[in-house]
Amino acid sequence: MRPSVTRCISALALAAVLLPLGTACGIGSEAGLVIYSGRNEGLIKPLLDKLEKAVGTDVEVRYGASAELSAQLLEEGDKTKADLFLSQDAGALGALAKQGRLEKLPQPTLDRVAKQFRAGGGEWVGVSGRVRVLAYHPGQVTKAPDSVHDLVKPEWKDKVGYAPTNASFQAFVTGMRVLEGDDATREWLKGLKANGIKAYDDNLALLDAVDSGQVALGMINHYYWYEKVAEKGADKVTAKLHYLPGGDPGALINVAGVGVLAGSEHNAAALKAVDFLLSKEAQTYFADETKEYPLASGVTSTVPDLPPLESLKAPEIDLGKLESLQQTLTMLREVGMV
Amino acid sequence: MTTARAPWVLLGPACLAGAFALLPLGYLAVRSLERGPGFAWSVVTTEGTALLLGRSLALAVVVVAACLLLGISLAWLTVRTALPGGRAWSVVATLPLAVPSYVAAFAWLSAVPELAGFTGSAVALTLVSYPYVYLPVAAALRGIDPAQEEASRSLGAGPVRTFLRVTLPQLRPAAAGGGLLVALYALSDFGAVSLMRYDTFTRGIYTSYRASFDRTPAAALSVVLVVMTVALVALETRTRGRRGHARTGTGTARPFTPVPLGRMTIPALAWCGAVVAAAVVFPLATLGYWLVAGNLATWDPAGLLNIAGVTLGVAAGGAALTTVLALPVGVVAARYRGRAADLLEQAAYAGHALPGITVALSMVFFAVRYANPLYQELPLLVCAYAVLFLPVAVGATRAAVLQSPPVLEDVARSLGRSPLRVLREVTVPLAAPGVAAGAALTFVVCMKELPATLLLRPTGMDTLATRLWTETGVGSYADAAPYAAALILLAAVPSYLLGRQRS
Numbered sequence: 001m002r003p004s005v006t007r008c009i010s011a012l013a014l015a016a017v018l019l020p021l022g023t024a025c026g027i028g029s030e031a032g033l034v035i036y037s038g039r040n041e042g043l044i045k046p047l048l049d050k051l052e053k054a055v056g057t058d059v060e061v062r063y064g065a066s067a068e069l070s071a072q073l074l075e076e077g078d079k080t081k082a083d084l085f086l087s088q089d090a091g092a093l094g095a096l097a098k099q100g101r102l103e104k105l106p107q108p109t110l111d112r113v114a115k116q117f118r119a120g121g122g123e124w125v126g127v128s129g130r131v132r133v134l135a136y137h138p139g140q141v142t143k144a145p146d147s148v149h150d151l152v153k154p155e156w157k158d159k160v161g162y163a164p165t166n167a168s169f170q171a172f173v174t175g176m177r178v179l180e181g182d183d184a185t186r187e188w189l190k191g192l193k194a195n196g197i198k199a200y201d202d203n204l205a206l207l208d209a210v211d212s213g214q215v216a217l218g219m220i221n222h223y224y225w226y227e228k229v230a231e232k233g234a235d236k237v238t239a240k241l242h243y244l245p246g247g248d249p250g251a252l253i254n255v256a257g258v259g260v261l262a263g264s265e266h267n268a269a270a271l272k273a274v275d276f277l278l279s280k281e282a283q284t285y286f287a288d289e290t291k292e293y294p295l296a297s298g299v300t301s302t303v304p305d306l307p308p309l310e311s312l313k314a315p316e317i318d319l320g321k322l323e324s325l326q327q328t329l330t331m332l333r334e335v336g337m338v
Numbered sequence: 339m340t341t342a343r344a345p346w347v348l349l350g351p352a353c354l355a356g357a358f359a360l361l362p363l364g365y366l367a368v369r370s371l372e373r374g375p376g377f378a379w380s381v382v383t384t385e386g387t388a389l390l391l392g393r394s395l396a397l398a399v400v401v402v403a404a405c406l407l408l409g410i411s412l413a414w415l416t417v418r419t420a421l422p423g424g425r426a427w428s429v430v431a432t433l434p435l436a437v438p439s440y441v442a443a444f445a446w447l448s449a450v451p452e453l454a455g456f457t458g459s460a461v462a463l464t465l466v467s468y469p470y471v472y473l474p475v476a477a478a479l480r481g482i483d484p485a486q487e488e489a490s491r492s493l494g495a496g497p498v499r500t501f502l503r504v505t506l507p508q509l510r511p512a513a514a515g516g517g518l519l520v521a522l523y524a525l526s527d528f529g530a531v532s533l534m535r536y537d538t539f540t541r542g543i544y545t546s547y548r549a550s551f552d553r554t555p556a557a558a559l560s561v562v563l564v565v566m567t568v569a570l571v572a573l574e575t576r577t578r579g580r581r582g583h584a585r586t587g588t589g590t591a592r593p594f595t596p597v598p599l600g601r602m603t604i605p606a607l608a609w610c611g612a613v614v615a616a617a618v619v620f621p622l623a624t625l626g627y628w629l630v631a632g633n634l635a636t637w638d639p640a641g642l643l644n645i646a647g648v649t650l651g652v653a654a655g656g657a658a659l660t661t662v663l664a665l666p667v668g669v670v671a672a673r674y675r676g677r678a679a680d681l682l683e684q685a686a687y688a689g690h691a692l693p694g695i696t697v698a699l700s701m702v703f704f705a706v707r708y709a710n711p712l713y714q715e716l717p718l719l720v721c722a723y724a725v726l727f728l729p730v731a732v733g734a735t736r737a738a739v740l741q742s743p744p745v746l747e748d749v750a751r752s753l754g755r756s757p758l759r760v761l762r763e764v765t766v767p768l769a770a771p772g773v774a775a776g777a778a779l780t781f782v783v784c785m786k787e788l789p790a791t792l793l794l795r796p797t798g799m800d801t802l803a804t805r806l807w808t809e810t811g812v813g814s815y816a817d818a819a820p821y822a823a824a825l826i827l828l829a830a831v832p833s834y835l836l837g838r839q840r841s
Contacts, residue, residue: 034797040808040811040812041808042808042809042811042812042817043812060797060798061797061798062714062797062798063792063804063808064792064793065548065792067547067548067549067551068547068695068789068792068793070551071547071551071553071695071699072698072699072702072793074551074553075553075699075702075703075706076702076706077706079706079707079710079713080706081713081714081797091551092551094551095551095552096551165535167548170549323550323551324550325548325549325550326545326546326549326550326552326555328549329545329549330386333386333537338535338537
């Protein structure tokens with residue numbers, strides 16, 4: 001038995017050397033357009049299959065989380081194989097733009113999307129939008145407040161829910177910091193905490209709680225409600241939505257967007273892909289599948305009861321600046337929210 | 339115990355392996371000092387760093403203690419006693435290793451939401467990582483010559499005293515090595531603590547990537563984890579001592595007779611049953627619930643089979659490379675004293691508490707600069723597994739080598755055998771069961787690795803773990819369940835083989 005053990009180990013050693021070498025033979029095969037996608041495969045693969053046809057080159061997609069992919073892209077620098085980066089949020093794109101890793105997009109492409117939903121320097125463009133809204137239980141709330149600042153008032157004591165670990169909530173707090181400053185934001189957060197705000201795991205759990213009346217009101221992203229309605233039917237959903245007016249910080253619109261990597265070998269194809277993502281077909285896909293807002297001008301969502309994008313009064317803010325989440329987290333930790 | 343310097347045929351490959359394991363540290367040095375030491379220092383000394391560190395350490399201490407209790411008790415019961423169904427128990431006892439920490443955490447959280455926080459994190463981490471203690475301790479128990487225990491009994495010591503005074507000290511290298519791995523696992527885990535909403539140091543590093551999209555603060559924080567790891571390894575070296583525990587008598591060790599449990603049979607069975615129920619049955623039942631609650635029509639057996647095949651392939655490659663690299667390091671660590679040997683072992687462990695994302699980024703950093711053709715190809719992924727899991731195999735090898743008598747090697751050498759032949763004909767064959775256990779262990783942990791696989795896999799390739807991540811990402815737990823179940827079932831194969839080793 002003994003010699004066979006050594007043989008086993010030698011075989012193992014050989015395998016360790018040969019296996020990688022063998023598989024390395026495929027190296028050098030020139031890939032087509034390479035997309036790094038921070039959006040989930042389950043959600044976006046059907047669209048990217050259509051994109052492949054529209055662009056006319058082979059498309060390879062690497063899926064991951066937006067933040068990790070952006071760290072990877074920064075680490076790869078100009079040696080990256082990626083041509084296109086699809087991000088779940090504007091912050092990750094902003095970080096890449098800041099390091100000069102994204103190429104300025106052609107003006108006609110940029111012009112298809114309103115100014116507030118694209119990079120100031122034109123390095124990335126939003127493809128779909130999500131609005132922060134208040135969801136409330138109509139049995140418990142006769143009139144939802146018109147500002148998140150009202151939520152610290154006594155009449156809302158123990159009635160409000162939120163999802164403090166959710167990225168969209170944190171982006172909203174970051175937006176508030178940019179708009180109103182750190183001190184005002186910290187005071188507001190402390191006020192919420194003192195007013196007995198209830199924490200939920202995520203937006204879905206929060207919306208369920210509002211729907212069942214466990215909590216009277218919650219701060220969520222708009223599409224959760226529309227997805228719930230699409231799934232269960234409008235008559236089965238008790239919760240209602242309230243869109244905050246007057247540019248309230250609580251009405252932030254954040255976007256998922258796309259940028260072309262600087263020095264991309266397939267620049268033309270990448271730009272074609274960006275145009276495809278802003279095409280009516282792709283924009284309608286986002287609107288139907290995710291209930292997000294299409295951002296390209298001329299495309300309107302057909303989701304029932306969704307107010308038109310132009311009617312929303314979102315705060316004016318440079319979305320690329322939402323990359324300073326770190327201080328937001330420190331603040332949330334100080335206040336004892338996360 | 340030899341005090342002579344290790345021969346080059348060992349030291350050379352061992353140094354190569356050590357250098358390999360140090361790659362992430364090189365990366366951290368570059369990144370954390372990018373904006374000068376002052377900036378890095380200010381990040382590390384921020385208020386809250388100490389707090390997070392304290393929370394991480396508290397978690398690690400509790401998880402290690404619980405794992406030692408579970409691991410040693412199960413190992414003794416399954417290996418040394420007449421526990422009914424001993425072999426079956428020894429197979430299922432290793433299975434939790436295949437349960438990704440976030441699956442365990444999710445299962446517990448959905449059943450008992452009140453567990454969120456420290457308790458839940460400790461429960462989930464203990465239940466997935468106690469096999470790190472169980473496996474080496476079980477292997478050590480199999481290797482102990484029963485004559486020593488019999489001698490103790492014949493000299494009047496009772497069974498408990500014999501266990502504490504004779505058996506337990508011999509288990510110390512194995513238990514300490516396993517405990518160290520558990521501690522590093524608890525420190526580096528992200529999946530369980532983030533679901534349980536328990537803020538730890540590693541979670542801080544992840545949020546640093548996620549929140550600021552800036553690698554410098556994350557790297558500076560990671561350095562703190564490295565320092566802590568080196569301290570833990572030094573502590574472990576002290577705890578276990580460097581005494582060998584090999585038998586020195588003539589003849590070969592006789593198989594031991596199982597200890598009859600008598601009236602303790604029922605409690606013993608209940609204990610094993612409870613651990614297995616919590617660590618294996620419960621997550622599997624949760625997966626079963628997902629399956630039943632979901633839509634079975636979306637099943638894709640062919641795709642699942644394909645992905646399972648890919649997973650087995652890369653995990654086998656990772657386990658093979660890791661084991662081969664770990665062998666010289668493990669032998670040197672077990673057999674030689676001195677600065678070089680200590681440093682080598684430290685090097686092998688240094689990066690092990692780093693979060694997967696940091697190790698993955700370091701591989702990105704080096705590969706795009708110095709091995710660009712390999713970047714995002716399988717060989718690099720296999721190399722990343724070796725960097726990540728080298729200590730898993732080193733610990734197993736070292737413990738195994740420590741149990742074989744060094745005098746046999748001395749004799750072989752005195753008979754004119756070259757160091758290489760001694761290694762091949764004496765050291766390795768004697769340590770083979772332990773080395774194989776290390777390989778199997780590495781295989782299983784490679785299979786469920788996620789963060790590095792996501793970044794380094796060839797574009798378009800999926801493993802069971804990445805698929806599981808994708809499906810849970812859109813909240814479709816029903817679609818995720820088959821992949822999680824396949825992961826656990828595949829891991830049962832090496833576990834079964836390890837369990838069979840008894841015979």
